[in-house]
Every structure is written in C-alpha cells, then in structure tokens.
Amino acid sequence: MNETKRIVIVGGGITGLTAAYYLQKEIKENNLPYEVKLVEASDRLGGKIKTVRQDGYTIERGPDSFLSRKQPAVKLAEELGMTDQLVRNGTGQSYILVNNKLHKMPKGAFMGIPVQVRPFLFSGIFSPKGKLRAGFDFVIPKSKKGSDQSLGVFFRRRFGNELVENLIEPLLSGIYAGNIDDMSLMATFPNFYQLEQEHRSLIKGLQKTTPEKKKSTGKKTGMFFSFINGFESMIHTLENSLDEGVVSLNTSVDHVEKKDQDYHLLLSSGEVYKADAIVMATPHYTLPKVFSQYDMFNEFHDIPATSVANVALAFDQSAIKKDIDGTGFVVSRNSDFRITACTWTHKKWPQSTPEGKALLRCYVGRPTDQSVVDFSDKEIIEIVLNDLNKTMNITQKPEFSVITRWQNAMPQYTVGHKERIAKVRDEASRELPGLFLSGSSYEGIGVPDCIGQGEKAVADVLEYLRG
Numbered sequence: 001m002n003e004t005k006r007i008v009i010v011g012g013g014i015t016g017l018t019a020a021y022y023l024q025k026e027i028k029e030n031n032l033p034y035e036v037k038l039v040e041a042s043d044r045l046g047g048k049i050k051t052v053r054q055d056g057y058t059i060e061r062g063p064d065s066f067l068s069r070k071q072p073a074v075k076l077a078e079e080l081g082m083t084d085q086l087v088r089n090g091t092g093q094s095y096i097l098v099n100n101k102l103h104k105m106p107k108g109a110f111m112g113i114p115v116q117v118r119p120f121l122f123s124g125i126f127s128p129k130g131k132l133r134a135g136f137d138f139v140i141p142k143s144k145k146g147s148d149q150s151l152g153v154f155f156r157r158r159f160g161n162e163l164v165e166n167l168i169e170p171l172l173s174g175i176y177a178g179n180i181d182d183m184s185l186m187a188t189f190p191n192f193y194q195l196e197q198e199h200r201s202l203i204k205g206l207q208k209t210t211p212e213k214k215k216s217t218g219k220k221t222g223m224f225f226s227f228i229n230g231f232e233s234m235i236h237t238l239e240n241s242l243d244e245g246v247v248s249l250n251t252s253v254d255h256v257e258k259k260d261q262d263y264h265l266l267l268s269s270g271e272v273y274k275a276d277a278i279v280m281a282t283p284h285y286t287l288p289k290v291f292s293q294y295d296m297f298n299e300f301h302d303i304p305a306t307s308v309a310n311v312a313l314a315f316d317q318s319a320i321k322k323d324i325d326g327t328g329f330v331v332s333r334n335s336d337f338r339i340t341a342c343t344w345t346h347k348k349w350p351q352s353t354p355e356g357k358a359l360l361r362c363y364v365g366r367p368t369d370q371s372v373v374d375f376s377d378k379e380i381i382e383i384v385l386n387d388l389n390k391t392m393n394i395t396q397k398p399e400f401s402v403i404t405r406w407q408n409a410m411p412q413y414t415v416g417h418k419e420r421i422a423k424v425r426d427e428a429s430r431e432l433p434g435l436f437l438s439g440s441s442y443e444g445i446g447v448p449d450c451i452g453q454g455e456k457a458v459a460d461v462l463e464y465l466r467g
C-alpha cells in the first residue's frame with residue numbers, strides 16, 4: 001500500500017516559502033505520494049520581507065535587494081516568471097563617514113579590501129601610518145590552517161586597525177548588524193580565508209581573481225537586484241503558486257515530539273498534526289522551545305541575534321537644501337553618529353520614489369546600541385534627522401515616515417558557528433531523522449542564501465522519504 005507521506009514546513013518566510021514551492025513542484029512533476037503543509041505563526045507570509053506602498057512610494061521594511069550574482073534568487077525569480085520585474089540599482093558614488101566626515105568610498109575595493117592600490121593611497125580615510133600598515137598585507141604570513149577566527153582578528157592582523165575600523169567594519173556590520181570582533185570568518189567570508197591560504201596576501205589574491213571588468217573604472221552596472229513592485233511582490237507570487245490548503249496562517253507550531261515513526265506537532269489551534277518529515281524554517285531560537293525535551297537545541301542559546309530599526313523618511317526634494325550626489329553612506333564606529341547607514345533610496349532605486357520627491361532610509365541599532373530600537377517613533381526620527389543634518393541641510397519635516405523595528409532579527413554567526421550548527425545537525429540526524437533546519441540562522445542570512453537553503457531542504461526531505 002502506498003500511503004501518503006506528510007511534510008510540514010514550519011515558518012513562512014522566504015526560506016519556508018521556497019521549500020514549499022519546490023516541494024510542490026517536485027510532487028506534481030514526479031507524481032509523488034506526498035502532501036505538503038506550511039504553517040506560519042503570523043497573519044502573513046514573507047517573514048522579514050515586507051513592502052509598504054504608499055503615496056506612490058515603494059518602501060522596504062526589511063531587505064531591499066539581493067546580490068545579482070547569487071544564483072538561487074535569480075533562478076527562483078525565473079521560476080516564478082518574474083525576471084522582467086527585476087531592476088538593478090542605480091550606481092553612483094557611495095560614501096563612508098569616518099571621524100564625523102563624509103569621504104568618498106575608495107574605488108577598486110571588495111568589501112573594503114583594496115584590489116587597486118592607488119585609490120587607497122590617495123584616500124583621505126586613512127593616515128599615512130594606516131596606509132603603510134595596510135601594506136603589510138603583502139608580507140604577513142597566512143593564518144594557521146583550518147581553525148576559525150573572528151573577522152576582526154583576521155583583518156586586523158593583515159591590514160591593521162585603521163583599515164578595519166574606517167572601512168571594513170562599517171561595510172560588514174552593515175550586512176550582519178554584528179560585531180566584527182565576534183563574527184566568524186569561516187561562517188561569513190570563508191573565501192577570504194581561502195584567498196589567504198592560496199595567495200598569502202589578500203590584496204594580491206583579489207587582484208589575481210577579480211575579473212577585469214570589475215577592476216576597470218568604466219561605467220558600472222548595479223550589483224543588486226530588486227523588484228519593480230517591491231520585494232514583497234515575490235512573496236505574493238510564491239503564495240499564489242501554492243495550492244489551496246497548503247498554507248495555514250495564524251498558526252504556530254508550539255511543540256514537536258517524535259513518537260515511533262511520526263512527528264506529532266502541537267499547533268496553537270490545539271490540533272495535533274502528524275508528519276513524516278519537518279523543515280524548521282524559523283529562527284534558531286524557536287527550536288529550544290519547540291523541541292524542549294531535546295537538549296541538543298540548547299546549543300542555540302549561544303547564537304545571539306541583534307535588533308535593528310530602519311526609518312524611511314519621505315520628503316519633497318525642495319526640503320533638502322544641501323544634497324549629496326550619491327547613493328548613500330555607512331558610518332564608522334569612530335563617528336559621533338547614532339545611525340549606522342543611510343541610503344538615498346530615490347537615487348539608488350529611482351522606481352521607489354515619485355518624481356520630485358526624496359526617500360531616505362536609515363538604520364539604527366549597533367550591537368552596542370540596542371536600546372535605541374525600543375525608543376518611541378518620535379525619538380528615533382529626532383535622532384535620525386539630527387544625524388542627517390550633520391551632513392545634509394534638511395529644512396522641512398518629512399511628509400511621512402515608516403519606522404520598522406526588527407527584534408532579534410539578525411542571527412550572529414560568531415566564532416565556531418559552523419561547528420555549532422554541524423554538531424546540532426549531527427545529533428538531530430540521529431535522534432530526530434527527517435527533521436531539517438533551514439534558514440537565516442544557519443548558512444547565510446542573505447535572501448539568496450535563504451532561498452538556496454530552502455531548495456536544499458527539499459532535496460534532503462526527498463532523499464529521506466525515498467529511504
């Protein structure tokens with residue numbers, strides 16, 4: 001007898017939705033005797049992907065774009081027939097705020113590491129001593145093989161503190177909202193470790209491996225994609241592609257237990273749902289609660305998650321008396337600013353803003369300044385406007401603002417992250433076969449990484465169920 005096997009995906013962010021999409025596709029194409037269910041605690045799908053469309057503006061509360069070279073996201077957009085809705089960012093000068101002064105981002109760099117040396121030699125971001133120290137990269141030996149270390153230790157050893165504090169740290173913490181001195185090299189940028197092992201000098205390694213086009217200073221194309229109608233349009237398309245009955249909203253999975261061959265999932269509705277396989281596509285910190293009788297997940301208490309808030313401010317362009325010709329800036333820790341980054345969204349993503357208007361999107365919430373995220377809207381706006389007016393001259397109040405607080409939203413891949421995850425996965429595969437962990441807490445926080453993990457979870461589930 002061929003009994004239908006049940007697969008439950010817990011969490012309807014981009015990871016869970018991707019898994020549901022590819023599973024449904026496999027089931028249909030291969031006529032598999034499987035049934036898929038996606039359970040989401042909140043009243044909507046998308047998790048951190050959330051777009052507000054107001055007065056002709058398209059405002060992203062969460063991610064605004066993804067790296068165009070990252071295949072899983074491009075492939076999913078193709079799958080969904082959304083390729084014609086992808087837009088590249090407008091290019092322009094980006095800036096970095098160092099010691100309270102805006103500087104042009106030096107050309108010819110990759111994540112703050114020089115590929116071309118000349119622009120760094122002429123940059124005002126570093127002192128002569130700092131430049132000399134960064135040059136030690138050409139002679140410093142490579143790291144000991146295999147062991148993890150913090151990004152801070154790694155980059156400080158190669159380039160000295162100045163390059164790290166004034167350039168690398170603000171760029172990296174912009175992505176991870178983390179502390180560079182805690183973040184794992186192996187879990188975030190293992191390619192830099194490889195480069196060091198192969199070429200010793202990162203500068204030389206990047207020079208040898210960066211394609212010519214990137215090295216040239218000619219007309220650039222944007223490196224990021226967004227969707228013309230906002231990131232959430234991808235969520236809506238995914239949602240519409242799923243068969244009726246697949247998604248259960250407003251339902252959290254409160255507890256899971258393995259009983260013989262089945263998993264019993266206690267849902268917030270009181271129902272106990274039985275399943276053969278589970279994809280947990282929720283943040284890691286939900287696991288110790290949901291699987292409270294399994295000690296292996298206590299390991300996840302050691303994975304911190306930081307909070308951030310972003311603030312989108314809409315202005316008439318006439319309100320900005322002193323504008324800056326560029327796409328935005330990131331802020332180094334040695335500046336007397338509370339915002340960590342600002343994007344001139346109307347320039348970076350012109351389709352997001354009506355003609356004659358300006359849309360500025362700023363972040364607050366460094367790892368050392370988490371309390372700001374809980375401030376009132378009024379207080380946060382005041383902080384942001386005060387900081388913006390140090391570099392621009394904004395003479396009117398915003399026409400409107402959209403503030404989004406993201407509590408514990410950025411999982412921190414601290415030193416040893418990969419080993420920690422591997423250990424839990426290994427124990428889970430023995431004690432809880434058929435359970436798969438997927439999403440931003442594990443193998444990459446970027447949307448394409450989450451999509452890739454959702455796809456991988458589908459392959460794992462299918463392999464497991466085939467036996």
Ligand code: FAD
Nearest residue numbers: 011013014015041047048063064252253439440445446447
């Ligand atoms: P989530 O989106 O967190 O989804 C998890 C879901 O699980 C949620 O919907 C939650 O309600 C649900 N859930 C939790 N517990 C339960 C339960 N017990 N039962 C049922 N459901 C449950 N990445 C980029 O590539 N580019 C960017 O520009 C970018 N910017 C970002 C800006 C911000 C402010 C943030 C917060 C992140 C940003 N990221 C960016 C990262 C990226 O958006 C996230 O890593 C990604 O969206 C996470 O997707 P996910 O599906 O793994 O998790």
